[in-house]
């Protein structure tokens with residue numbers, strides 16, 4: 417089956433600076449690097465590297481061919497990424513010598529995804545495919561409604577947390593993935609415990625402590641692999657991509673979680689985001 421990912425796409429532009437600039441200060445950066453980022457793009461790369469057939473639904477500006485090349489190079493179907501007369505979503509990140517950072521995020525085209533792009537993509541979807549969304553785009557609710565009508569299963573990563581988006585998405589969600597902070601925010605916003613949500617399978621990730629699988633039958637805890645983390649960016653996105661890829665190819669939840677935790681543990685031993693998301697062979701061979 418295929419995974420249809422309504423996902424954010426960002427260009428992360430990282431400047432190395434001697435210190436974080438103060439208000440009114442002009443400061444020369446010593447280095448600039450740019451990366452493909454955005455939770456949606458990260459999840460698509462993780463899904464593809466895990467071996468899933470992933471179709472990205474999203475939008476970028478006119479002059480971002482390198483992003484499409486990067487995604488298709490990873491094995492992502494990019495036919496449903498619209499080119500719009502807006503800036504590509506981007507993050508301006510300054511990092512000082514001590515590793516402290518400041519980030520300005522501009523959603524750009526992610527906030528302008530046309531409903532026709534979603535409709536055109538999902539018109540090719542088949543019953544039993546998965547639809548995936550997170551909160552860095554628009555149209556999650558409309559798209560999930562359409563996906564449900566078409567007989568797709570809905571996976572939702574409630575990140576970054578938004579009470580409004582969660583309220584709309586949770587009733588349509590078959591698989592909910594969120595980290596411990598987002599789980600607490602959802603319980604606070606909904607006035608319901610995670611176990612009482614109307615979602616068949618909820619996965620709460622807990623960083624180095626692993627994750628919990630919450631169903632109507634109860635909660636099962638899975639220990640994380642023991643590694644020396646150097647950079648935890650993208651751990652959650654890698655986990656979600658591998659989890660869904662596993663379920664999509666018919667693995668049991670236990671098997672899918674085991675592989676997702678293995679992929680995410682390997683990911684935290686690497687610097688970087690989408691560029692360094694491991695592929696399935698690396699994940700299977702990983703012995704921490």
Ligand code: ADP
Pocket residue numbers: 595596620621622623624625626627640641642643645648649650651652653655676677678680681684
């Ligand atoms: P997020 O990146 O969304 O905040 P988490 O920090 O909960 O998500 O991490 C997601 C998953 O990545 C965890 O469930 C775990 O499997 C793995 N992981 C994250 N940090 C570590 C770590 N320090 N050691 C081993 N595994 C980790």
